[in-house]
Amino acid sequence: MRRRVTRLVVAIGLMSMVMTAVPASAAPVYQPVIAAPSVTAANGANLAPTPPMGFNNWARYTCNLNEALFVATADRLVSSGLAANGYRTITVDDCWMTGSRDAAGNLVTNSSRFPHGMKWLADYVHGKGLQFGIYEDAGTSTCVGLPASWGHEQADANLFASFGVDYVKLDGCNVPPEPGKTQEQTYHDVYAKWSQALANTGRRMVFSESAPAYFYIGVSDKRDWYKVLEWTPQYGQLWREGDDMGLAEYSAATQWSTIVRNYDYNLPLARFAGPNAWNDPDFLIPGSGITPDEARSQMSLWSMMAAPLILSTDVTALGAAELAIVGNPDVVAVDQDPLGAQGTLVSRNGNTDILARQLANGDRAVALFNRGGSSATISTTTATVGLPGGTGCTYAVKDLWTGQSSSGTTISATVPAHGTAMFRVTPGATCAGAQPTGQITVTSGKCLDDTASGTTDGTPITLYTCHGGANQRFTFPGDGTARTLGKCLTAAGTTDGAAITLSTCTGSATQSWSYRRNGNLVNAASNKCLDVYGGATTTDGARLAVWVCGYNQHNQTWSLPS
Incomplete structure (x- = not known):
């Protein structure tokens, strides 16, 4: 199975939900449950303040690429108005190089596909007011078996800078094991090396990392996946964290299923997203066989998730209907909103x-x-x-x-x-400020649930299949509490195993919670984590407790509303 991805993720650390007070006469200012990551990647500051937008050939063309394709795509992005609406980075994916390096160890452009070379193509793209991106792999060979960058990181970064590259997509196929290191440590070190290599060139290049996907696809224990998501923003600006989007050669039904699958794995990761740090659920695929309603869904959902909007379709063949979908200025404005909060x-x-x-x-x-x-x-x-x-x-x-x-x-x-x-x-002007409101879900996708919608003090809070009821909807008003049905999420004690209940809000430390970037929800009274007791994350009615915090435990990793 071909596994390719692209990159980035988040800062670490404890972020309190206790907010600065505002005057009683003023509407409260919106405060997120967790602040956006504040990280400057090694390769440069403020390279992607909003999610990148553009074109990549892979899902539509795979290795059927050539110079004429990218020239025609650049022309069409400009003439259609898509470039003016933000789609400005054209990225050449795998298969652009020959099967071996030259005598000096440099990558060699496939001249039968790109007769004028990559520098010429980058200049052409720049001449259209666009930016130019290129693909490489962090391992010993790319996903299709062409020369990758293992041991050549600085040389390849220098070559890309000489081409005039603005965006580097670094895949993670065929990364070899290193003695004395775990797989996660090996990926960490090679992506860190690449980030520094890009910085060393002196050219500002957006870095799209694929490392997280290699700890998600086919892996049941996701602890290392979460760890990779914590360090990727130190090195780049966006990251592919899971499976690829369905290729154009797949049936329309399969393509739709991949849209839903990628949406489902990306949606719970809002805590990792923010300006210059974007979760990337892969390409937009309008015009590839999916229906207009499905294309509008993908565009809507990706924009709600502050995802990169990277087309992988025949841009030259997009009709008025498809152009209206991907070019909808109101929807694009949501995706590109400068607050950078993922929905x-x-x-x-x-x-x-x-x-x-x-x-x-x-x-x-x-x-x-x-x-x-x-x-x-x-x-x-x-x-x-x-x-x-x-x-x-x-x-x-x-x-x-x-x-x-x-x-x-x-x-x-x-x-x-x-x-x-x-x-x-x-x-309107007299409205109170927004408050994070929604479901609290654990890694299995099940919800915190106020048992039988009870409001009696001491009512148990358990885990249950999500059903959209008000007793599963929690609001975070900015004072450290999590509230449903007018009462507060409460730890009944401070010892391991102390139950989680719903009780009248009193301001007690047992009702004050802070949210960490790794997904822990930590109680102020005990400094212990909200825990699904016994790890029963798939069991309706599983009881909840506070417990000493572990390492990225599936039963202690929560997704909260924003």
Whole structure:
């Protein structure tokens, strides 16, 4: 199985949810449950303040690439208006080089495919006002068996700089084991070496890392995957963390299934994302066989997740309908929002997902995703997605696909099979500030659940299949608490195994929680982690407790709303 990916991830450390107080007369300022990662990668600062956008040939063409393809794509990105809308990086993937290095040890461009060479192509792309990207691999050979960079990192970085490269995609096939190192340590060291090599060239090149994917694909124990996600942002700006998108040669049904699969593994990783640090669930594939509704879904979901928008399709053949989807300026604006907060799950109920994403100007983006095979009416409210309202508060709601605007507190649409409705909600001047609101999920995908929606002090909080009920929706008001149905998530004690309950909010340290970049939710009274007792992460009704924090344990790794 071909495994390729691209890169980046996050900072580490404990981030408190206790927020700076605001005057009583002012609407509270939105504060995330965890702050965006603040990391300067070794290869340079502020190289990707918003998610990269552009084109890569792999999913559509694999090794059927040549100079004419990239010239035509560059021309079409400009003439179609996609470049003006942000799609400005053209990346040549695997198969651009010959099967061996030259006598000096340098990579050699395949002249039958690229008769003018890579420097000429980069100059052509730059002449169109675009940026140029190139592929290499960190191992001993690329995923298709061509020369990779193991032992040649600085030479290859220097060569790319001489070409005029702006973006490097570094795959992770065939990385050899090193004596005395784990696989994770070996990947860490080679990606760190590449980042420094790029810095040494003096040319600013965005670094797309594929390391995380090699600890996800086919791996049941994901502890090292999370560890890789913690260090990748130290070295690059984005990273592929899982499986590839389905190739154009696959059936339309298979392509759709890969969109949903990649969405599912990317969605819980919001804590790793932020400016210059982007989770990358792989390419956009409109025009490859999927339906227009499916293409709108992918565009919506990727934009809600602050994902890179990298087309891998025949750009020259995109018709007006496809161009309107990938070029929708309102949807692109959500993806490119400068706050950089990745959207998260408000609720999941069977085939229905409701997502929310905080935007820099105080607006909130909302998506209603129907993964089912028939149309469905999906509804939510502004309060449900984290907008609590207030005296005289009004909301303007814009449907980003139809362009229609309305006002009120209801957000609703009849969503076709495999479709997604997407909205931008703008609070009025008197509205209270947004609060992170949604489901708290463990690695199995199950939810924290207030048993039988009870509000009696001491009601057990357990793990349960997500169903979208109010008793699974928690709000983080910025004071360190997590609240549902008006009461607080509480540790009944400080010893290992102390139960988790719902109780009246008192300001006690047993009700104060902080969220770490590794997914731990830590109780202030004991400095211990929210834990699924006995590791029963797939069992409905599994009891929750506080327990000494372990190393990236699956039963202590949580995804929280933003």
